[in-house]
Amino acid sequence: MSTSMITxxxxxxxxxxxSISVQSPAAIWRIKTWAFICENKLFTIGVLLLLLIxxxxxxxxxxxxxxxxxxxxxxxxxxxxVEHWMGTDRFGRDIFSRVLYGARTSLVIGFAVTLxxxxxxxxxxxxxxxxxxxxxxxxxxxxxxxxAFPPLLLPIAITAALGSGLTNAMIALAVSWFxxxxxxxxxxxxxxxxxxxxxxxxxxxxxxSKIMLRHVLPNSTTPVIVQGSMDFGxxxxxxxxxxxxxxxxKPPMMxxxxxxASSRSxxxxxxxxxxxxxxxxFLLVLAANLAGDGLRDVLDPKQGGH
Amino acid sequence: xxxxxxxxxxLVVNKLHKTFTTKNGVMxxxxxxxxxxxxxxxxxxxxxxxxxxxxxxxxxxxLQSSDSGEIVVEGRNLLADSKAQGKSxxxxxxxxxxxxxxxxxxxxxxxxxxxxxxxxxxxxRGVELQQRIIELLAHVGLGEEHMDRYPHEFSGGQxxxxxxxxxxxxxxxxxILDEPTAALDxxxxxQVLQLLKQLQSENGLSYLFISHDLATVEFLAQRVLVMxxxxxxxxxxxxxxxxxxxHPYTRTLLDSVPSIDPARRDELKTLGGEIPSPLNRPxxxxxxxxxPRASDRCHKDVPQEITExxxxxxxxxPINAAEE
Numbered sequence: 001m002s003t004s005m006i007t008x009x010x011x012x013x014x015x016x017x018x019s020i021s022v023q024s025p026a027a028i029w030r031i032k033t034w035a036f037i038c039e040n041k042l043f044t045i046g047v048l049l050l051l052l053i054x055x056x057x058x059x060x061x062x063x064x065x066x067x068x069x070x071x072x073x074x075x076x077x078x079x080x081x082v083e084h085w086m087g088t089d090r091f092g093r094d095i096f097s098r099v100l101y102g103a104r105t106s107l108v109i110g111f112a113v114t115l116x117x118x119x120x121x122x123x124x125x126x127x128x129x130x131x132x133x134x135x136x137x138x139x140x141x142x143x144x145x146x147x148a149f150p151p152l153l154l155p156i157a158i159t160a161a162l163g164s165g166l167t168n169a170m171i172a173l174a175v176s177w178f179x180x181x182x183x184x185x186x187x188x189x190x191x192x193x194x195x196x197x198x199x200x201x202x203x204x205x206x207x208x209s210k211i212m213l214r215h216v217l218p219n220s221t222t223p224v225i226v227q228g229s230m231d232f233g234x235x236x237x238x239x240x241x242x243x244x245x246x247x248x249x250k251p252p253m254m255x256x257x258x259x260x261a262s263s264r265s266x267x268x269x270x271x272x273x274x275x276x277x278x279x280x281x282f283l284l285v286l287a288a289n290l291a292g293d294g295l296r297d298v299l300d301p302k303q304g305g306h
Numbered sequence: 307x308x309x310x311x312x313x314x315x316x317l318v319v320n321k322l323h324k325t326f327t328t329k330n331g332v333m334x335x336x337x338x339x340x341x342x343x344x345x346x347x348x349x350x351x352x353x354x355x356x357x358x359x360x361x362x363x364x365x366x367x368x369l370q371s372s373d374s375g376e377i378v379v380e381g382r383n384l385l386a387d388s389k390a391q392g393k394s395x396x397x398x399x400x401x402x403x404x405x406x407x408x409x410x411x412x413x414x415x416x417x418x419x420x421x422x423x424x425x426x427x428x429x430x431r432g433v434e435l436q437q438r439i440i441e442l443l444a445h446v447g448l449g450e451e452h453m454d455r456y457p458h459e460f461s462g463g464q465x466x467x468x469x470x471x472x473x474x475x476x477x478x479x480x481x482i483l484d485e486p487t488a489a490l491d492x493x494x495x496x497q498v499l500q501l502l503k504q505l506q507s508e509n510g511l512s513y514l515f516i517s518h519d520l521a522t523v524e525f526l527a528q529r530v531l532v533m534x535x536x537x538x539x540x541x542x543x544x545x546x547x548x549x550x551x552x553h554p555y556t557r558t559l560l561d562s563v564p565s566i567d568p569a570r571r572d573e574l575k576t577l578g579g580e581i582p583s584p585l586n587r588p589x590x591x592x593x594x595x596x597x598p599r600a601s602d603r604c605h606k607d608v609p610q611e612i613t614e615x616x617x618x619x620x621x622x623x624p625i626n627a628a629e630e
Binding site for chain 1: 368409476
């Protein structure tokens, strides 16, 4: 792919056979970027879709044609039309505007939950994997306790105990998610721990904490970051599920899961009220997964790690 | 005062013993190993894979604890010191590992890799630190422009130079070279060996050169220790061991080096059998099951060490110079 691009640029930008050596850095960068996009089509689609959703979330007040909270019974339950692209709900609120604003909540949930789960899981796995032995056994048994519950049951139980609400739902999700990161991190650390460059640092008398922070950590976070980017979509889905069953976001908050849930009684007669929030969730989860998959390929240390 | 003419012992290893407990039993990796390295000399430790060469290195560096024995560097017993202070032994010994692709942290710039020992051992900071890094890189033939690059931007030979610069940063008089050229191309091997030789003459370093490549040993070392299954079976100067080996194992090692001389092509001999498992070591001489000269006695009694003009060997039926 990249070679064909180089020859094309040659013929168009210069008349010399030696043109490869005189190409400007910008031109080389363009060629490399284009080659990268061609090789990672799905990754590019995922990233573009994510950027689009982030853009929509940030600029929602300017894009949204209506006030998302404005109740207008005169125009309730209208099917999609020129004025209301996604129709209106049973209070006459514009669904398109509400979906735009809902993106804000969902993105914040995705980032916050994944980040919090990583912040707990990475040190957990680092200590467990580096020290091994009894420390490892104890920490891993603790994480087993969390992993023993079915995926959505633990967050439901924790939220129920803490009291329903979006913040508590997010904490609950992060707490029940971190063991996965701890496990992945531990596996990566165990592999890195036996590398000769760790032995070299130990032989030079570098302290344990410095070895962990400077040598082990930077070389073992890639799989966790990749897993996190793929889980990003799933945490949004899980948060939407919690909202759907009434444990997460509460009205009048705008959140896709909550929107789908509050309209579910009208689903058969007015399918658009559930369809569009559901479609939004689907697109965001898809984008996150594509981007995460691509990220794994890009960050794969076996491919050079440039 | 006559001992002043003799170079002092830089490293003395006395009855070093190391066993590993596995689920299949106790494995003896190093069996009461004793040797010394004098100031300014290169001692080579040779043997097949699995004979315990690298375990010696990890024990010397304190990466593994040894069961018993002494490691004395410049008159200080490292094992006693480290037990008292809970510190790593390595500070007094530099190390260059076999694989320069794995021994440098891929996420650290070259200047950070070299700076680490300088910060740890000498607490250098700022300008002083920068100058010392540039100095060390110059020693190994690299320039200031390499400081801000990552290991993956270098070739194998250059990486090994970086690893050597890092080892030099410790300012220890003894470097342990654990097969430093085994992972490199032949042409690059020669460059690295030349560099090591040059650094030795410039800085009066001593090397413990662990290798299975007898040609590089002949080039770099003055003395050779031949190791088989955790024991030293023969030790002497390069001339003694290579020209007139006394132990049959050394003989077979030398015979199994392929020659580029077409007339000698058919002379290549291979050693039958495999190195016995360290879990189940033969009684008597360890080499007896594979030895062409073995007698009943070899299977029963451990041979005592014989010393002739500084040439040590442990064999019941040593090869005589006349047989050669």
